[in-house]
Amino acid sequence: MQSSRVPPSRAVVAGIAAVQLLALAVWAGGLLALGAVVAPIVFRVVPAPTSADAMTLVFRRFDVVAITCAAIALIAEAAFALRGGRVTRVDLLRGLCVVVAAAVAIAVGAWLSPGIADLHRGGAIRGVGDAGAALDRLHHLAEGLSKAEILVLFASFVLSVAKASRSTH
Numbered sequence: 001m002q003s004s005r006v007p008p009s010r011a012v013v014a015g016i017a018a019v020q021l022l023a024l025a026v027w028a029g030g031l032l033a034l035g036a037v038v039a040p041i042v043f044r045v046v047p048a049p050t051s052a053d054a055m056t057l058v059f060r061r062f063d064v065v066a067i068t069c070a071a072i073a074l075i076a077e078a079a080f081a082l083r084g085g086r087v088t089r090v091d092l093l094r095g096l097c098v099v100v101a102a103a104v105a106i107a108v109g110a111w112l113s114p115g116i117a118d119l120h121r122g123g124a125i126r127g128v129g130d131a132g133a134a135l136d137r138l139h140h141l142a143e144g145l146s147k148a149e150i151l152v153l154f155a156s157f158v159l160s161v162a163k164a165s166r167s168t169h
Helices: 009-045 048-083 090-120 131-166
Strands: none
Touching: 009 048, 009 090, 009 131, 048 090, 048 131, 090 131
């Protein structure tokens, strides 16, 4: 008589993938929501410098969320590696994508966001004077890195889904 239960190794892989997918979805969804919805509306509706004050707080709070999600996704990658089995090119690519996205999240949270906040607190206005030029450069860099991060997170998500689907077949 055959059991209808899924073998434990498949269940473990599917569980790890589910945790990783949730972390990636929260992380990428937050980036998209902030960049495509929240920031443009706040900067258009709320007068300066209050808009920058508000968004500085929002981005600093989200940096914690992003880095936490990055840690969870990296732990999931470690769990995939430790579970045994053959490592495929897809596994290596997914792991690389997660590491790159995590590095970007950490760089933004540890360096770019604090740098932008410091310049803002010092009275910098984008495009005005040396401090404003520095603020503008950091802001453009943060925007570019966030767009790249979203693309890498999307790739990580697709590759994690592929991992989960392989484990259930």
